[in-house]
Amino acid sequence: MITTVAKSQQELVTARTPGHGMHGALFGRQDIFDSDVDIFFTRHWILVGVTADIPEPGDVSTIDIGKSSIILVRDDDEQVQAFRNVCRHRGARLKQAGKSTVGxxxxxxxxWTYDLDGSLKHAAHMGKDFDPTCKSLTRVHTKVVGTHVFVCLGDQPPEDIAYLEQTMAPRLAPYNLTYSKIAYEAEIIEDGNWKLVIENNRECYHCSATHPELTASFLPEDFGFCAEGLSEESLQALDEYEERNAAAKRSWERDGFICDAVEHLDTDAVTQFRTQRLVIAGNGESQTLDTRVACTRLFGDLTRRDLGDVHLWTHNSWTHVMSDHAVISYIIPLAPDKTLVRTKWLVHADAIEGVDYDIEKLTEVWKATNQQDANLVAITHSGTQDPGYSPGPFSAFTESYVDQFSRWYAARLAAQGV
Structure with a gap:
């Protein structure tokens, strides 16, 4: 009898041909999925919500991540706290996943009763020698950047979250996103591995053919392109694109808005992120079908509508912040072939639905885009599990960030001894 020994996760990763996709087993095997959750969603910083999830003291948001569960809570001092969703008595879950308000x-x-700061306040029948101060809820490392709530479930959170905060805080400050509200939120369970969800988000090779709503507000050259063999007309369009970007950057920087790209993506990065202010096509205001603002009540004290798109990638999220609204999505892996994508649309806290914004106009671009992406991830995951699958080459012009993500994934596994 001939037996085949399954290759380890590291063997599969190191066998990847440079510039090509990952081995199908890295997307489909349960043991590799379990390893990914432990490393990339426990030992790394991950986005799990926004401050508007818990706007008032006593508001709670509970998020399940693999075997772990955390409670986000706004305490009486209006600070965001995060705790393990585990009673310090015999381990019962305190809250089910979702949102609620508690005293x-x-x-x-x-x-057993805990204050909003996690301290144990009441535990009946424990005797006079019982010390409640030793049984507070277990804290989770938390970092709030703008409205983004990042947590790390590991004992030693990566220190380079400070670089993300240093980079993003001044970019997000003019929008005052802590004074925002969730106008709409949606969830999709995509039929694919979490890495395929992120790979799909890291490239726009597919955009022109599959995202008609999204491409209304994108400049096509931002998708990446191969300049070889371009016609004179296309070369002229490229010059116009570059001049438009340069003019927009001059205008934004003159008004004090930060524009330059920052990439903390390579193999030496732990907390992976990228940010840049991108020009919006058409009327240049927002990611809507007509490229005008969807909410007339702008964020913060902004008066300019044409501030482009401040985007932020991390290894489990993507964000787009415009003058009028923000779209923030993050993922939670559920199984080798199931990934939860949770999206929140934020507007100014004082904006009034039906007066300042229309929900359909606000959400139609990214609701359509998320569903289209879910379909693409599903067919890709299915194909990678076919015995006939062989990883193909990436486009150096449009998929360089996908190749980079593969390199980062391999480096982080190696750093963890996998």
Whole structure:
């Protein structure tokens, strides 16, 4: 009898041909999925929500990530706290996944009661020698950047989250996103591995053929292109594109808005991110079908509508911030072939639906785009599990960030001894 020994995760990663896709087993195997959750969603910083999820003291948002569960809560001092969703008595879950409002956190099993700062306030029948100060809820490392709530479930959170904060805080400051509200939120469970979801987000090779709503507000040259063999007309369009970008950058920087790209993506990065202010096509205001603002009540004290798109990538999220609204998506892996994509549309906290904004106009671009992406991820995951799948080459012009993500993934596994 001939037996085949399954290759380890590291063997599969190191066998990747440079400039080509990953081995199909890296998307489909349960043991590799479990390893990914442990490394990339426990030991790394991940986005799990926005401050508007818990706008008032006592507001709670509970998020399940693999076997772990965390509670985000706004405490009485209006600070964002994060705790393990585990009672310090016998381990019962305090809250089910989702949002709620509480006065205190009460365990449904034996009614151990915790204050919003995590301290144990009541535990009946424990005797006079019991010390409640030793049984506060277990804190989770938390970092709020603008409105983004990042957590790390590991004991030693990567220190380079400070670089992300240093980079993004001044870019997001003019928008005052902490004074925003969730106008709409949606979830999609995509039938594909989390890495395929991120790979799909890292390139726009597919955009012109599959995202008609999104491409209304994108300049086509931003998708990446091969300049070889371009016609004179196309070369002239490229010159016009570059001049438009340069003019927009001069205008924004003159008004104090940061524009330059920052990439913390390579193999020496731990907390991977990229940001840049991108020009919006058409009327230049927002990611809408008519490229005008969807909300007339702009963020913060902004008066300019044409501030482009401040985008932010991390290894589990993507963000687009315009003058009038923000679209923030993050992923949670559920199974080798299932990934939860959660998206929130934010507007100014004082904006009034039906007066300042229309929900359909606000959401139609990214609701359509997310569903289109889900379809693409599903057919790609299915194909990578076919015995006939052989990883093909990336386009150096339009898929360089996908190749880079593959390199980063391999480096992070190696750093963890996998």
């Amino acid at each position: 205190m956190l009460v365990c449904p099993y034996h009614q």
